[in-house]
Amino acid sequence: xxxxxxxxxxxxxAGTLFAIPLLPALxxxxxxxxxQPLNVIQQYAGEIRHFSxxxxxxxxxxLEPLQECVAAGATSEGFMPDGDEYLLLGCANDxxxxxTGEKTxxxxxxxxxxxxxVLPDGITFAKEVYAAGEFTxxxxxxxxxxxxxxxxxxxxxxTVNRWAHAVGxxxxxxxxxxxxxxxxxxxxxxxxxxxFQRLNAPYIALGHSASxxxxxxTETVQTPVPGGRRLVDEDLExxxxxxxxxxxxxxxxxxxxxxxxxxxxxxSDQQMTVGAGVRVEGSLISASTMHIxxxxxxxxxxxxxxxxxxxxxxxxxxxxxxxxxSAPTIEIxxxxxxxxxxxxxxxxxxxxxx
Amino acid sequence: MLYSLFAIVVLISVYTARHYLFTLNRLFGFQRxxxxxxxxxxxxxxxxxxxxxNEEKVVAHILxxxxxxxxxTERMLVVPVNDRSTDGTRxxxxxxxxxxxxRIRPFHRAGGKGGKAAALKxxxxxxxxxxxxxxxxxxxxxxxxxxxxxxxxxxxEVGGVMGRVVPLNVGTNLLTRLLDLERxxxxxxxxxxxxxxxxxxxHGGTVAGVRLSALREIGGWNDNSLTxxxxxxxxxxxxxxxxxxxxxxxxxxxxxxxxxxxIKQIMRxxxxxxxxxxxxxxxxLFGKHRATLRERIDGFLLLGVYAMAPLTxxxxxxxxxxxxxxxxxxxxxxxxxxxxxxxxxxxxxxxFEIAAAAxxxxxxxxxxxxxxxxxxxxxxxxxxxxxxxxxxxxxVTGAQFHWDKTERFRATP
Numbered sequence: 136x137x138x139x140x141x142x143x144x145x146x147x148x149a150g151t152l153f154a155i156p157l158l159p160a161l162x163x164x165x166x167x168x169x170x171q172p173l174n175v176i177q178q179y180a181g182e183i184r185h186f187s188x189x190x191x192x193x194x195x196x197x198l199e200p201l202q203e204c205v206a207a208g209a210t211s212e213g214f215m216p217d218g219d220e221y222l223l224l225g226c227a228n229d230x231x232x233x234x235t236g237e238k239t240x241x242x243x244x245x246x247x248x249x250x251x252x253v254l255p256d257g258i259t260f261a262k263e264v265y266a267a268g269e270f271t272x273x274x275x276x277x278x279x280x281x282x283x284x285x286x287x288x289x290x291x292x293x294t295v296n297r298w299a300h301a302v303g304x305x306x307x308x309x310x311x312x313x314x315x316x317x318x319x320x321x322x323x324x325x326x327x328x329x330x331f332q333r334l335n336a337p338y339i340a341l342g343h344s345a346s347x348x349x350x351x352x353t354e355t356v357q358t359p360v361p362g363g364r365r366l367v368d369e370d371l372e373x374x375x376x377x378x379x380x381x382x383x384x385x386x387x388x389x390x391x392x393x394x395x396x397x398x399x400x401x402x403s404d405q406q407m408t409v410g411a412g413v414r415v416e417g418s419l420i421s422a423s424t425m426h427i428x429x430x431x432x433x434x435x436x437x438x439x440x441x442x443x444x445x446x447x448x449x450x451x452x453x454x455x456x457x458x459x460x461s462a463p464t465i466e467i468x469x470x471x472x473x474x475x476x477x478x479x480x481x482x483x484x485x486x487x488x489x
Numbered sequence: 490m491l492y493s494l495f496a497i498v499v500l501i502s503v504y505t506a507r508h509y510l511f512t513l514n515r516l517f518g519f520q521r522x523x524x525x526x527x528x529x530x531x532x533x534x535x536x537x538x539x540x541x542x543n544e545e546k547v548v549a550h551i552l553x554x555x556x557x558x559x560x561x562t563e564r565m566l567v568v569p570v571n572d573r574s575t576d577g578t579r580x581x582x583x584x585x586x587x588x589x590x591x592r593i594r595p596f597h598r599a600g601g602k603g604g605k606a607a608a609l610k611x612x613x614x615x616x617x618x619x620x621x622x623x624x625x626x627x628x629x630x631x632x633x634x635x636x637x638x639x640x641x642x643x644x645x646e647v648g649g650v651m652g653r654v655v656p657l658n659v660g661t662n663l664l665t666r667l668l669d670l671e672r673x674x675x676x677x678x679x680x681x682x683x684x685x686x687x688x689x690x691x692h693g694g695t696v697a698g699v700r701l702s703a704l705r706e707i708g709g710w711n712d713n714s715l716t717x718x719x720x721x722x723x724x725x726x727x728x729x730x731x732x733x734x735x736x737x738x739x740x741x742x743x744x745x746x747x748x749x750x751x752i753k754q755i756m757r758x759x760x761x762x763x764x765x766x767x768x769x770x771x772x773x774l775f776g777k778h779r780a781t782l783r784e785r786i787d788g789f790l791l792l793g794v795y796a797m798a799p800l801t802x803x804x805x806x807x808x809x810x811x812x813x814x815x816x817x818x819x820x821x822x823x824x825x826x827x828x829x830x831x832x833x834x835x836x837x838x839x840x841f842e843i844a845a846a847a848x849x850x851x852x853x854x855x856x857x858x859x860x861x862x863x864x865x866x867x868x869x870x871x872x873x874x875x876x877x878x879x880x881x882x883x884x885v886t887g888a889q890f891h892w893d894k895t896e897r898f899r900a901t902p
Contacts, residue, residue: 175655
């Protein structure tokens with residue numbers, strides 16, 4: 136072959152091979168199909184009530200017809216602008232949503248209830264439910280999402296798949312599965328056997344005996360003023376009854392003896408155990424697991440990176456200093472109170488005492 | 490020459506392995522976000538410092554955004570640090586102060602040493618809170634960002650916090666698109682992997698926070714440093730404080746739109762990083778302090794990142810020289826160097842990292858620009874080398890370090 140031709144072919148071939156991977160790049164550069172900034176949500180969808188606020192806006196147009204249904208004691212059906220069916224219930228005894236007389240207990244419409252209602256057992260709601268009045272669920276109801284303008288009470292073994300928000304009290308009887316976000320502007324009460332992920336309310340009572348737990352701030356006048364921090368590179372035990380005036384950071388395991396009082400915050404890289412009746416004015420942080428004994432009071436956030444168990448009688452936060460309890464898995468004994476948020480990324484569960 | 494080449498090959502291989510480790514950890518490892526769920530708390534008082542030097546194009550945006558965040562207003566004070574601005578920055582800040590008299594307290598600085606660290610140091614006279622957040626003026630924080638950045642300070646071990654930086658002006662040109670990919674890899678993979686592996690997440694000096702008592706313990710801001718953020722990271726580490734990274738605390742920034750500005754920026758970063766390497770490298774590795782072995786190693790590698798650019802160049806030159814000298818036993822080494830240098834330019838490790846970041850961000854098309862990153866890499870390696878040479882020759886040439894502000898491109902409001 137002619138050497139000049141061979142050189143040209145070689146150059147063309149090499150150039151083509153070099154250009155091939157650049158072709159998609161050049162096309163993307165030219166067309167800018169993915170040139171928008173990453174979607175950093177400026178309005179903070181992490182707010183627990185985000186979806187309930189959105190749903191309230193979504194059904195705003197139905198509120199007037201809903202009032203008309205209530206006034207007329209009638210039921211009305213129709214379609215939302217996005218094509219979803221809706222069902223407006225204006226009569227307390229109206230169970231039309233049970234598939235309008237068919238023998239199945241599935242409801243595929245967005246449901247808005249205009250007055251106080253008590254649901255029958257075993258109904259599955261595939262779409263959101265809005266309750267303008269008191270809402271009492273039956274046993275084994277399944278909700279996609281639920282917004283109540285007053286109190287919500289779920290029957291035994293009910294399920295919420297995405298979120299529920301009550302302007303009043305939210306209460307779930309035994310063995311409910313509460314996935315996603317559960318919030319109340321006033322109070323959440325879960326009975327034992329309930330599973331949950333994220334709870335938020337000014338007052339969260341877990342289990343039957345929780346109401347006996349006192350608000351920690353009524354008993355303390357001490358404002359946390361920790362003086363410096365104590366760094367420990369191995370396991371540490373804070374003796375029962377000790378008063379610790381500093382922040383404490385330990386690389387090893389940490390045990391806080393019964394009745395001890397910590398004016399600062401506590402962090403351990405490994406397992407943390409907290410004895411009965413301990414008071415912590417700051418936060419409790421474990422990079423591993425955490426076990427909090429009975430009758431403790433913790434003012435600040437309680438965080439465990441791998442799992443947490445809290446025994447009965449313990450109170451986290453107070454009405455004046457709400458807080459967050461968070462771990463991938465949380466096991467809370469019957470009789471624990473949290474003021475603020477409980478967030479179990481994987482699963483939380485209220486277990487019977489003992 | 491042979492042993493120098495060997496040493497460079499080993500170093501490049503270490504960095505390549507590090508990139509792989511981080512990427513695989515992000516894709517398959519346990520992800521740590523321990524503080525992100527703290528959404529209810531007795532939130533502490535916080536001071537938010539907004540560093541502003543001739544920022545008339547952008548400062549109104551950040552002040553507006555900060556007035557809209559969901560942090561309790563009575564517990565938050567915004568302090569715009571107007572550092573010797575000669576444009577309309579002062580007037581804009583004063584206008585906001587009139588509108589929000591109890592929420593914004595300006596710090597106007599007419600003289601003094603140049604640089605962000607020096608300005609922040611002077612502004613500390615207005616800071617009375619234990620938690621301080623820092624933003625550059627071109628950032629636009631979202632509604633929930635302040636709570637997210639304050640939350641880690643409930644951990645008594647945390648001295649510094651860093652959020653994720655997300656470019657806003659992505660679509661402007663090739664450079665901004667490449668910087669978007671680089672940032673994505675750097676934060677989504679690199680920083681979060683360091684957080685996961687309990688290594689040394691780097692304080693970025695913006696979208697960031699620092700604990701006042703920790704800052705005082707380490708002697709405050711170092712106004713001799715060109716990168717006060719890197720300097721802060723390592724002084725905190727040496728004093729037994731952790732810096733944590735919050736990948737979900739995202740904030741928009743403006744990236745450079747011209748290569749000239751980008752080169753200036755990366756040269757300043759390189760000089761500042763090398764300053765920190767010289768100042769803290771050996772102390773970090775061998776000193777008596779609380780850092781773990783893995784923190785010592787990762788911290789040292791982090792400090793050495795910018796020193797690798799000239800070393801890679803030297804490696805290439807050595808390999809070529811040895812090849813043309815016909816040193817037969819070196820053929821294997823040359824092959825090895827070629828492979829590792831190829832990997833170090835991004836075709837393997839760094840590119841893998843960025844591709845993984847794009848996947849984690851659920852972006853699809855922009856990853857097609859990956860081959861163009863070679864261009865960005867080339868510019869960086871020569872700019873960083875130039876910075877290193879100028880830094881090394883400074884004692885002879887008498888050149889003074891000075892702080893170059895990054896130019897803004899946003900339209901004036």
